[in-house]
Amino acid sequence: MEEVKIKQKITLAFYGDGNVGKTSIIQVYDNGIFSIEQLQTVGSNSIRKTIYINDNKTIVTIYDTAGQAQFKNINVNLLNKAEGVILVYAVNNLKSFQSVKETRDNLIKAHSKIMFM
Numbered sequence: 001m002e003e004v005k006i007k008q009k010i011t012l013a014f015y016g017d018g019n020v021g022k023t024s025i026i027q028v029y030d031n032g033i034f035s036i037e038q039l040q041t042v043g044s045n046s047i048r049k050t051i052y053i054n055d056n057k058t059i060v061t062i063y064d065t066a067g068q069a070q071f072k073n074i075n076v077n078l079l080n081k082a083e084g085v086i087l088v089y090a091v092n093n094l095k096s097f098q099s100v101k102e103t104r105d106n107l108i109k110a111h112s113k114i115m116f117m
Contacts, residue, residue: 006058006059007057008053008057010060011081011083012063013062014065016103017090018066020096022065023045029049030047044063044064044066046063048061080111082114084116085107085116
């Protein structure tokens with residue numbers, strides 16, 4: 001059986017305030033499990049998955065960034081690896097929604113060509 005070659009690599013980074021569900025979203029995508037008891041992310045974590053897009057083998061790397069105030073500095077090295085950013089807020093937390101614009105503006109300052117989702 002012939003091994004399928006990797007055709008594409010995609011790197012995404014999740015940003016948003018603390019306790020908005022970034023880690024939970026990523027864990028559900030990664031392994032289908034939702035846990036109500038989730039530890040806060042310190043720094044950043046990542047997952048890697050192999051998916052197929054139009055029969056092309058694609059490696060997706062997703063970075064989960066900490067959202068607490070002490071970790072708010074944009075990790076430029078991580079951002080330079082990403083093709084796209086997913087901004088996350090909690091629908092039951094108006095402040096987290098309002099801070100999305102500030103986070104977006106800070107990300108643009110750090111990396112002007114990033115794509116937002």
